[in-house]
Amino acid sequence: MPSHVFTEQNSASCSTATTYSAAPVPSLSTLVCYPSSNLLHDQERLAQYRPGGYHPVCLGDTFKEGRYRVAHKLGWGGFSTVWLARDNLLAQWVALKIATADSTSESRELSTLQSLQRDGASDYIPHLLDSFTHRGPNGVHQCLVSELLGPSVDTVVTDYHTVGDRLEPEIILRISRQLLQALASVHEAGYGHGGEIYSSALERAASADTFILEDVSGANIVFTARNLAHLSEERLFNVIGAPQSSMLARVDGGPLCPSFPKQLVKRVAWEDWIDEDEEDIRLLDWGEAFLHGAEPAKLAQPGDLRAPEVIFTGRFDHRIDLWRAGCTVCTTPVVWSTRCSDVSLPRQIYSLVFAARPFQYLGNEAVLVAQMINFVEELPAEWQTTWQAIQDSSRRSFPTEEATEFKLDCRFRMMVDEPELMPLRPIIQRLTRFLPLKRISAAEALTLL
Numbered sequence: 001m002p003s004h005v006f007t008e009q010n011s012a013s014c015s016t017a018t019t020y021s022a023a024p025v026p027s028l029s030t031l032v033c034y035p036s037s038n039l040l041h042d043q044e045r046l047a048q049y050r051p052g053g054y055h056p057v058c059l060g061d062t063f064k065e066g067r068y069r070v071a072h073k074l075g076w077g078g079f080s081t082v083w084l085a086r087d088n089l090l091a092q093w094v095a096l097k098i099a100t101a102d103s104t105s106e107s108r109e110l111s112t113l114q115s116l117q118r119d120g121a122s123d124y125i126p127h128l129l130d131s132f133t134h135r136g137p138n139g140v141h142q143c144l145v146s147e148l149l150g151p152s153v154d155t156v157v158t159d160y161h162t163v164g165d166r167l168e169p170e171i172i173l174r175i176s177r178q179l180l181q182a183l184a185s186v187h188e189a190g191y192g193h194g195g196e197i198y199s200s201a202l203e204r205a206a207s208a209d210t211f212i213l214e215d216v217s218g219a220n221i222v223f224t225a226r227n228l229a230h231l232s233e234e235r236l237f238n239v240i241g242a243p244q245s246s247m248l249a250r251v252d253g254g255p256l257c258p259s260f261p262k263q264l265v266k267r268v269a270w271e272d273w274i275d276e277d278e279e280d281i282r283l284l285d286w287g288e289a290f291l292h293g294a295e296p297a298k299l300a301q302p303g304d305l306r307a308p309e310v311i312f313t314g315r316f317d318h319r320i321d322l323w324r325a326g327c328t329v330c331t332t333p334v335v336w337s338t339r340c341s342d343v344s345l346p347r348q349i350y351s352l353v354f355a356a357r358p359f360q361y362l363g364n365e366a367v368l369v370a371q372m373i374n375f376v377e378e379l380p381a382e383w384q385t386t387w388q389a390i391q392d393s394s395r396r397s398f399p400t401e402e403a404t405e406f407k408l409d410c411r412f413r414m415m416v417d418e419p420e421l422m423p424l425r426p427i428i429q430r431l432t433r434f435l436p437l438k439r440i441s442a443a444e445a446l447t448l449l
Contacts, residue, residue, distance in 0.1 A: 030251050037246050039264045044076040046248075049260045052102040054081055055136045056261035059243055063143060064132050068096055071233065072243045073265040079103040079287055084148065084240075084268065087129075092229045093148045093236060094129060099287065101139025109287035110144060116286075119189040124182035126282055137258040149282055150223035151270040159270075169420040171277055176329050176424060177449050178281045179221065183325055183442035186283070187318070221328075223279040241269035303361030308372055308434050311365060311390075312383045319436035325445075326431025327358055329424055358408075358432075366394035374403040376429045383434070408432075423449055 031046075040046065048054045054076075061070045063085070072084035074095055080103070085096040099107055113128045130145035153175060160166050167175075228236055237243075244266040250256060307323040309316050359371045369390060373379050379387055379400070391397055405413075412425045427448050430440040 031248055039244075039246050039266055043073075043264055043267060044081060046260065046264075048100070049138065051138050051259060053100050053138050053259075055098050055101070055134065055138055055141045056259065057081065057083060057098065057265075058261055058263050059245055059265060063096065063134055064130075068094070068145065070096065072237075072240065073267050075267055077285060079107070085145070086233075087145070093231070094229075095126070095146050095148050097144045097146070098134070099142040099144075101136075101141055103287065104133070104140060104142040107142055107287040109285075110142065112286045113144070113146075116186070116189060121182075121185045121189045124178075124185055124281070124283055125286065126284065148225055148229050149284075150225035150228070150275065150279060151268075151273055152219050153221045153223070153281070154219050155270060156223070156273070156276050167276070169418045173420065173424075173449065175221075175281060176427075177446065179325060179328060180427075180442045180446045180449070182281065182283055183321060184446060187442060220284045221281050222284055223276055223281060225275070225279065227275065239270070239272050241271040303363070303368065304357045304359045306361070306368065307436075308369070308383075309436055311369060312386050317436060319439050322431045322436070322439040322442065325442065326428050326439075329428050329431070364394055364396070366390050366396055366398060370398040370400075372434070373398075373400055375407045376432050377406065377434060378403065380434050 044054065049056055057070055057073075059070055059072070062068060063070075067089050068085040068087060070083045070085050071093075074082040074084050076082065080097050080099045083096045083098070085094050086092075087094050099109075110128075110131050113125060116122060116125050117128065126146035126149060128144060128146050132143050134141050134143050157167065228239065231239075245263045247263050248256060248260060256262060305324055305327055307316060307320045309320065358375065359368055361368050369379075369387065408425065408428060412422065416422065416425075427445045430448075431445060433439045
């Protein structure tokens with residue numbers, strides 16, 4: 001099959017945001033590029049550009065009768081793409097989030113953001129500025145306009161790690177504190193995040209009044225960017241990087257299916273971002289928020305962030321987010337050592353918040369659980385039978401001896417030099433207890449910092 005090929009091109013407008021009739025989406029093998037490019041492989045999947053999927057966007061496209069002009073791509077997720085846009089009415093830079101057509105009718109993001117802003121949790125969510133719907137070749141899409149935010153914590157931590165550096169302890173503590181404050185505030189307001197969920201149970205939750213939060217990850221935690229909204233385009237691109245785009249074309253030279261964008265745009269690189277020591281954090285992606293008591297049947301969880309109650313009982317409640325918060329804090333920079341009875345972890349400096357996680361998922365549930373055991377405590381007695389069944393199913397055995405020292409204690413004792421980071425140890429311990437009822441709340445965790 002021919003390779004995907006792109007024609008490198010400057011950031012110019014290549015389409016108008018108009019309505020097309022739905023047409024069959026051609027096979028990706030019918031597309032070519034001149035010359036070869038990696039954008040197809042490290043950006044959003046083109047297969048998502050289909051009826052019901054992403055809206056095709058090009059640099060220079062305008063929305064809401066010309067008010068918003070697209071200038072760059074900020075990112076994407078399973079249910080949306082996010083673009084840097086110029087608000088021509090208010091003369092400022094904003095983030096324009098365009099939901100997939102399939103998710104638009106079921107998304108709770110707009111109503112949840114509006115409710116959170118009313119209920120006093122607005123310090124930790126994107127500030128919503130405008131909303132509208134847009135009809136395109138793939139359907140009708142919900143569009144949310146919010147304040148321009150900075151890079152994700154994941155992005156910043158990865159950049160530090162790439163050059164052999166890491167965040168300073170005071171920044172690590174500040175991010176941890178603000179994350180706990182965000183969770184406590186959102187819970188107190190009766191809401192939760194939800195994240196990417198396979199199935200929703202909102203219909204049966206009409207009488208409930210509490211949301212739960214279950215998807216906190218470094219990709220969904222971003223820095224504010226208070227100094228960027230009113231920069232000139234040139235100065236803004238000096239910080240985030242100038243747009244790089246590549247044209248799509250068909251092998252046979254025929255017209256491109258209207259479901260596809262005419263160009264693929266590389267996500268912002270945040271090349272000269274230096275404000276992580278000054279900015280606060282926000283929690284993103286509220287499209288799947290759900291009510292307490294109406295938990296979905298399944299969660300789209302990263303393998304290495306799966307909470308143990310999901311594995312052992314198939315059930316969960318709002319305390320699942322405490323486990324994830326503990327895992328987030330747990331990736332505090334430490335040098336893992338084979339002397340701490342866990343030879344599977346590499347010897348390197350780990351950075352804060354999901355540049356690396358305390359557990360590694362390699363496609364085997366038994367291996368994941370084995371890493372959890374004696375991390376902060378022994379496996380509860382009521383889960384031992386299920387644990388044996390998991391081992392039998394995997395055809396592997398993981399004998400566990402009585403721990404003389406739990407893994408987390410060993411790692412902190414032998415590998416964390418900064419005394420400022422020591423208060424994180426009891427927080428991690430109490431957030432990552434096996435049984436949800438034994439985990440401390442985010443508000444209680446704050447008292448330990």
